[in-house]
Amino acid sequence: MSGLYSDKVLDHFRNPRNMGEMEGADSEAQIGNPVCGDVMKVYLKVKKGESWEENVITDVKFQTMGCVAAVATTSMMTEMVKGKKFREVEKLTNQAIAEALDGLPPVKMHCSNLAADVLMKAMGEYK
Amino acid sequence: MKGKKKVYMDWAATTPIKKEVLSAMMPYLTSKWGNPSSLHSWGWEVRKDLEVARKELAELVGAERVIFTGSATESLNLVHKGVVESRGKGKKKVGIITSSIEHKGVLATCEHLKIRGLARVDYLGVDKEGKVSLEELLRKIKDDTGLVSVMWVNNEVGSVQEIERIGKELRRVNKEREKKGLDRILFHSDVTQGMGYLEFDMRKMGLDMASMTGHKIGAPKGVGALFLGEGVSLVRQMDGGGQEARVRAGTENVSFIMGLCEAVKIAFKDKKKKREKVEKVRDYILNRLSKMEGVVINGPGKKGAPHIVNCRVGGIEGEGLLVLMSDQGVGVSTGSACSSGDLKASHVMTALGIKAEEAHGSIRFSISEKTSKEDVDYVMGAFKKSVNKLREIRKGIKV
Numbered sequence: 001m002s003g004l005y006s007d008k009v010l011d012h013f014r015n016p017r018n019m020g021e022m023e024g025a026d027s028e029a030q031i032g033n034p035v036c037g038d039v040m041k042v043y044l045k046v047k048k049g050e051s052w053e054e055n056v057i058t059d060v061k062f063q064t065m066g067c068v069a070a071v072a073t074t075s076m077m078t079e080m081v082k083g084k085k086f087r088e089v090e091k092l093t094n095q096a097i098a099e100a101l102d103g104l105p106p107v108k109m110h111c112s113n114l115a116a117d118v119l120m121k122a123m124g125e126y127k
Numbered sequence: 128m129k130g131k132k133k134v135y136m137d138w139a140a141t142t143p144i145k146k147e148v149l150s151a152m153m154p155y156l157t158s159k160w161g162n163p164s165s166l167h168s169w170g171w172e173v174r175k176d177l178e179v180a181r182k183e184l185a186e187l188v189g190a191e192r193v194i195f196t197g198s199a200t201e202s203l204n205l206v207h208k209g210v211v212e213s214r215g216k217g218k219k220k221v222g223i224i225t226s227s228i229e230h231k232g233v234l235a236t237c238e239h240l241k242i243r244g245l246a247r248v249d250y251l252g253v254d255k256e257g258k259v260s261l262e263e264l265l266r267k268i269k270d271d272t273g274l275v276s277v278m279w280v281n282n283e284v285g286s287v288q289e290i291e292r293i294g295k296e297l298r299r300v301n302k303e304r305e306k307k308g309l310d311r312i313l314f315h316s317d318v319t320q321g322m323g324y325l326e327f328d329m330r331k332m333g334l335d336m337a338s339m340t341g342h343k344i345g346a347p348k349g350v351g352a353l354f355l356g357e358g359v360s361l362v363r364q365m366d367g368g369g370q371e372a373r374v375r376a377g378t379e380n381v382s383f384i385m386g387l388c389e390a391v392k393i394a395f396k397d398k399k400k401k402r403e404k405v406e407k408v409r410d411y412i413l414n415r416l417s418k419m420e421g422v423v424i425n426g427p428g429k430k431g432a433p434h435i436v437n438c439r440v441g442g443i444e445g446e447g448l449l450v451l452m453s454d455q456g457v458g459v460s461t462g463s464a465c466s467s468g469d470l471k472a473s474h475v476m477t478a479l480g481i482k483a484e485e486a487h488g489s490i491r492f493s494i495s496e497k498t499s500k501e502d503v504d505y506v507m508g509a510f511k512k513s514v515n516k517l518r519e520i521r522k523g524i525k526v
Contacts, residue, residue, distance in 0.1 A: 013450065021523045034484040034526040037444050037463070041524050065521035067446040067463075 006102035009072040016071055018078035022061040029121035031114055038066030040074050042118045046126055053087035055126065062115075069104050069112035073097050077115035086123055092116045133456035134502045138343075139282055139320060139435055139493035140460055144386070145345035151389035152347075155382035163379055164370065173381055180388040187395055188337070189329040190354035194374045195384045199319045202338035202353040203232035205375065206315055207276065208239070209361030210336075211246050214273040214310065220244065222272035226251045226259050227478040228286070229278050230317055232338075234474070237276075247271065253478050256427040257286025261293060268300060274313050280320035283462055283475040283491060284426025285435030287325070290316055294333020313359060319343055323394050323495075324402040324433045335359050341387035344394045350383035401496045405433040408498050412436045415507045419514075425481060425489055434495060437462070439481070440488040442526075443517050448490060451513035457506050462489040484526075 005013075022028075022043035032039030045059035060082050062074040077097050081089045094113040098104045104113060155176075161169030163177050185193045196202045207223070215221040223237055227250045240246035249267045251259040259277060268275075275297060280287050294314055301311045315336040321327060323344050329337055335356040342348040353374075355361075367376025410429060416422050416438050425437040440448070445461030452459060462473030463486065476486035492506065 010450070013447065014454065016520060019520055030524065035482075037484065037487040039521075039524050039526055063521060063523045065442060065444065065524045065526070067444045068450055070444075071447065071520055 004105040005068060005072075008076075008101045009068065009104065012072035012075040012101065013068045016062075016064075016075040018061050018082070019063065019075065020061055021063065022059065025061075027122045027126040029118055029125055031118045031121060032066070032070075034065075038064070038070040038112050038114065040064045040066070040070060040114060040118045042074070042078075042115075042122045044122050044126065049085065052126075053085065053090070055086045055123075057081050057084055057086070057089070062118075067108070067112055069108040070114070072101055073104075073113050073115040074118070076101050077119055081119060089119070090123065092119065131456050132505060133458075134498075134506050135458045136492045136494060136498065136502070136506055137458045137460050138495040138498075139491065141342050141348065142345050142495065144347050145390060145393060147393060148345050148347075148386045148389045152382040152386040155385055159381075163381060164368065177379060177381055177384065180385055184352070184388045184391060185354070187391060188327060188354055189331065190337075191357050191359075192355040192372065194353040194355065194371045195379060195387070196351040196353055196375055197349055197380070198351040199230070199317065199338050199340035200232035200351075202340075202351045203230070203317060204236050205361065205364050206336050206338060206353055207233065207236045207274070208364050209374075210274050210313055210315075210359075211240050212362035213360050215245055217245070220247045220271060221274065222247045222249070222269050223274045223276060224249045224251065224264060224267050224272060225276040226253065226278065226288075228253050228257060228281050228283075228475045229276070230282060230319070233276060233278070233317060251277070253286070255479060256430060257281055257284045257475070257479055258427070259288060261289070261296060264293065265296060265300070268312065270309055272312050273310055274315060276315040276317070278317040278320075280318075280325065280432045280435075281426070281475060282320050282435075283473060284437045284479065285320075285431035286427045287321070287430075287432055288316075290332045290334065298333055311358075320432060320435070322391065324398060324405055326398060327395075329354055329356060341383070341390055344390045346387040346390035347383050350380055350387045352387060402433050404496050405494060405498070408494055408500060408503060409433055409436055411500055412492055412494070412503050412507075415503065419507075419511065421514075425476065425479060434493050436492045436494075438490055438492075439485055440490070440514055441485070442521060443488040443514055445488055445490055447517055448488070448510075448513050451516060452506075452509050455509040455512070457509045459506070459510075460491045460493075462491070463487045 025043035026046040027044045030041040041063045043061045047056040049055045060078045064071045064074045094116045161173045163174040211221045237248045313335040318337045337354040340351040365376045421441045445463030472483040472486040
């Protein structure tokens with residue numbers, strides 16, 4: 001399977017960015033299904049804005065149990081949203097993250113590509 | 128990667144061509160290049176060598192006839208489809224009894240026959256050690272049963288079925304069936320993974336048919352064999368010329384066939400000595416794994432084949448583990464759904480009663496007589512390091 005992965009995917013898997021737990025996170029969320037094998041968790045540090053859209057992600061961390069694609073997509077996602085306003089990232093899709101990684105094998109597009117979903121959940125739960 | 132240590136521990140997947148095997152092949156790639164079916168000296172010299180090799184191989188394995196094919200999968204297709212077509216003649220369904228842990232070459236072929244209404248297929252379950260029960264097999268025999276197909280050594284977990292015991296019982300059953308005027312049940316086994324280290328004699332084991340491939344024992348990829356006992360008739364699946372006693376058409380791949388014959392000969396020499404050597408290394412792997420936290424052995428462990436060990440690591444996914452181990456120069460394989468292409472957990476893991484979420488972290492180490500304890504130490508080090516890295520990435524996730 002690894003022969004089918006792009007260099008970027010393998011790089012993010014081998015050297016995950018922003019990986020680990022965050023103490024005192026302003027919001028956190030977990031999604032996935034252990035039967036499928038992929039479970040991901042994201043932690044956000046948020047600077048409160050005048051409206052929800054104006055909130056800024058000042059720091060982001062992730063933890064993932066799962067395959068190469070699951071780890072790489074969550075890692076890539078953290079790089080794409082750090083320092084951005086909710087308004088700027090609320091339209092981020094799993095597809096866009098996969099594209100930023102130069103694509104994923106077709107079979108991995110649905111099961112392991114959930115990084116945008118977990119981010120939206122954490123943003124939605126931020127009060 | 129230059130100068131970096133590399134350890135291949137995926138010998139059940141494939142093996143390199145042995146030097147002696149290549150030497151046995153070379154004349155048929157260079158000077159003796161004739162078509163064995165040709166009626167002149169170029170053809171005759173090749174035909175003569177091919178038939179001598181075939182006869183020697185048949186004697187070595189206790190077969191009446193040997194049919195050469197392109198792979199174990201082809202042999203499996205030929206034997207299941209060929210028996211069903213010969214027995215059913217397209218007019219009646221033929222009962223097949225097989226196990227739930229067969230290679231896909233058997234399972235997909237049986238499904239093919241079932242979907243087309245040519246066969247009725249019963250699957251035998253296995254216990255936690257991956258073994259079928261003889262009692263269940265005997266219970267499943269019906270008047271229409273024409274074929275029992277049970278693999279010898281399972282390629283994923285290494286469980287070894289009691290082929291000789293099944294063969295003996297089937298002979299008794301067949302005697303009773305003869306009195307009732309019922310068709311004789313033919314007994315087939317996929318013996319691919321057993322050829323390297325276990326004693327094999329078709330007659331002694333009571334087998335009517337056995338399938339194998341060359342590349343697991345030092346022959347090239349792309350050549351297989353089907354061993355046939357007395358009184359077995361098959362409808363051929365590859366139509367064309369009259370090669371292979373009209374059972375498999377197509378010009379013989381002579382050099383590869385000579386390679387397969389040589390590889391079996393080498394494998395059968397000092398088998399017991401080689402087996403004991405490999406078993407010692409396997410036991411060392413099992414011992415090392417037993418000391419690792421969160422690692423559980425899948426299947427028979429010490430009671431299994433000498434060259435296969437399968438285990439699982441809780442909360443870890445096998446695909447990532449393989450990439451990290453490969454980065455350290457180690458080659459192993461996994462039964463994880465994430466690496467299967469269809470995202471389904473391995474059918475063998477499922478049959479063993481291992482849940483999908485546990486099967487994700489399954490790893491197979493398969494060795495050969497070339498594998499040393501030092502190799503094992505290196506692989507276990509890489510394994511531990513990789514597991515720890517993945518545990519670090521998943522730390523904090525509770526499921």
